[in-house]
Amino acid sequence: xxxPNGYGSVVKLSGKxxxxxxxxxxxxxxxxxxxxxxxxxxxKTKQExxxxxxxxxxxxxxxxxxxxxxxxxxxxxKEKKLQKLSRSNQxxxxxxxxNHAKPLYNKLYRDIRSYDIQDIIDNTHLSYSTxxxxxxxxxxxxxxALETELIQVSYSTLITTDKTPESNRTIFSPDEIKRIKDxxxxxxxxxxxxxxxxxxxxxxxxxxxNKNIDLNxxxxxxxxxxxxxxxxxxxxxxxxxxxxxxxxxxxxYFLNFITRNIFLYGFKKIFPNHTPHETRHxxxxxxxxxxxxxxxxxxxMGHKSLxxxxxxxxHKTIEELRDTIELLE
Numbered sequence: 454x455x456x457p458n459g460y461g462s463v464v465k466l467s468g469k470x471x472x473x474x475x476x477x478x479x480x481x482x483x484x485x486x487x488x489x490x491x492x493x494x495x496x497k498t499k500q501e502x503x504x505x506x507x508x509x510x511x512x513x514x515x516x517x518x519x520x521x522x523x524x525x526x527x528x529x530x531k532e533k534k535l536q537k538l539s540r541s542n543q544x545x546x547x548x549x550x551x552n553h554a555k556p557l558y559n560k561l562y563r564d565i566r567s568y569d570i571q572d573i574i575d576n577t578h579l580s581y582s583t584x585x586x587x588x589x590x591x592x593x594x595x596x597x598a599l600e601t602e603l604i605q606v607s608y609s610t611l612i613t614t615d616k617t618p619e620s621n622r623t624i625f626s627p628d629e630i631k632r633i634k635d636x637x638x639x640x641x642x643x644x645x646x647x648x649x650x651x652x653x654x655x656x657x658x659x660x661x662x663n664k665n666i667d668l669n670x671x672x673x674x675x676x677x678x679x680x681x682x683x684x685x686x687x688x689x690x691x692x693x694x695x696x697x698x699x700x701x702x703x704x705x706y707f708l709n710f711i712t713r714n715i716f717l718y719g720f721k722k723i724f725p726n727h728t729p730h731e732t733r734h735x736x737x738x739x740x741x742x743x744x745x746x747x748x749x750x751x752x753x754m755g756h757k758s759l760x761x762x763x764x765x766x767x768h769k770t771i772e773e774l775r776d777t778i779e780l781l782e
Contacts, residue, residue: 460510461493463502470495474502476509494600505600508533518603523565523594524558530597540660540706544713546593549586552714553579562594563604567611574614584614623727624735625649640711641719643696645732650690650781652736652754655716655729661707666697672771673697685755688775736781743780749773 456462461478472495481489493509496502527550535543553573557565570591574584591609598604625633630649636642647658657675665674671689689697700710708716720729733754740750753774 456506461506463499463506465499472496474499476502476506478509492602518563521562521603522559523554523562526562526594526598526603527554530594534593534597541656542589544656544659545586546590548714549583549590553583553587554590562598565608567608570609570612574612581615588612588614622731622734624731624738625724625727629724629727630735637696641716641723643700644708644711644716645720646693647696648729648732649736650693650778651687652733653687654733655713659706659708659713662705663701663703663707664705666701666707668694668698668701671775685752686771686774687753688771688778690778690781692781739781740777745777745780746773749777753778 461476464475464477466473466475474496475492476494476496477490477492479488480491483489494502494505496505535546538546556573557569560569570587574587579587588609591612592607595604595607595609599607633642633645633649637646644655644658647653648655651658651673653661653675661673661675666689667673668689671694673687673689674684675687697707701707702709717729720727737750737754740753752770
């Protein structure tokens, strides 16, 4: 089926190329009646190219190469690409942009080089995970800049970050857990209690939607990262039921009362020698010490468990999970 006039087209370029399918549009006409053609992207498959062309026609965009700054490109990225990513990725990219990309906000994007980004990573004593998030941000922005022919080279591929350190997790001690319980009612401590009594990652909790909290059945559904972890059922421990009732709203996301940045900042002030992920290790350690069933612990944490097969939650299974989680004091 032929595309309508002015829609653009997809052509396959000759030779061996990584991305042989070019999407092009007509931007005008010369005095002698010839089309002025502008490529808007190159793709591996014809299907990818056609999708890109359709998306462009749905929301056409154009960038002035001589004036487009990092800030301008970010605004376009937010409009066209960010909402298509996972909630967790959206939060991470937005946080990195707001907190670490400021020195480059007004720099022309086509003039940004890998050493500009590397300076941000090397000179601010960031954790290895934050370094990775910065690289991820510029990888996404470079992809959009290449698509719009704002740049010809993706400099984000040249960025280096620290390797993931060897795991050295420290679980929360009974005294530290008591301290958290004693401060129940404070937002940061309430988030910590939710983590300690659900075993969720902090990224999972910040992506938890209110519609997935069932206060009648006393269960919640959430999870990210792996097939075993996504959409897992977690019975609500009686100790945190009042916290969920306190904060649940009609908004989309449950943790609308605190941002992840504010939580992390407050957490580091309270527990400088811990990471939020250690609440998850503490959750499992406490269950293990209480004699919990291995299969139930795997289901609660979203780990793949041998012999489980398809993870079909029968009523009996949910009650087993409830009995398991209620082993926590």
